[in-house]
Amino acid sequence: MLGGTFDPVHLGHLRSAVELREALGLDRVHMIPAARPPLRGEPRVTPEERLTLLRLGIGDTPGLVADPRELERDGPSYSADTLAELRAAYGVEARLVMALGHDAFLRLADWHAPERLFAEAHLVVVDRPDHEAALPEPLAELIAGREVEDAAALMAAPAGGLLRLRLPSRMAISATAVRRRLAEGRSVRYLLPEAVEARALALGLYRRGAEAGG
Template structure:
């Protein structure tokens, strides 16, 4: 599971999903689009538009599944509820992984029932160069008893582990900068897949007075 607002989805998201799938030898990666993020403002672009962009970007990429379960669920998009849904779908013996970026990792101890996340899945943090920080005492207490030193030791069990995972080709792209570029009429070519750029233009997304908030 790789969740997010994907506002908009870009090559950094998609390349990370592909490399996550390869590095952990996963059968598939669910790209889960948040409807209502619990810890930040709801995006101005509708969840359906964001889902459409993810579908356009992922297209027929092997191993990537565009997942709308959080959009179909009422209330805040809690990761625990999503993991519980995936666990029910795949069974108690399946090895489930929730992948998060460093920005989300900083606040993991503040999430809804963070300890319970590990009862459903492993937590893997996708590392970026130069993104280290000093974790809080609460975050340290949450992750240290669960820390694994290798992919092999992580995958021994179906859930409960924690791992930092550097990816071979990290791509630093900012969704905030992309939104600003679109609104000011600057190019986003090669920062998002061509099909995503085409959809943004067709629907007038991220332009002042466009379809944001539909």
């Protein structure tokens, strides 16, 4: 599971999904747009449009799935609920993984029912170079005894582990910067998949006065 607002989906998101699948030997990566992200402002582009852009971005990429399940639930888009749905779908023996970026990881102790995340899945943190910095105390307590050294150790059990992973490409693309460029009428070529760029421009998504915050 790779969740996010995908506001809009960009090449950094998609390349990370491909590299996660390769690094962990995953059957598939569910890319799941959050309908109502609990810890940030609600995007101004609708969840349905963000899902459409995600489907366009994925295209026919093997192993990547645009998953609408958080759009089909009422209330905030809690990751613990999403993982419980995936666990119910794949069974108790399946190896489930939730991937998240380093910044989101640092706020993990503030998430809704963070202990439930480890009950349903492993967590993989896509690290940045300064990941050796000290962690906040509540986060350190939450992950105590869970960290493993490699993908093989992680996949020895269906859930409960934590792996920090450095991806090869680590494309430094910001959705905030993409929205700003679109709002200002500047080029987003090679930041977005061509089909996503074409739809965003054709519909005037993120044009000045309509861009999402955050």
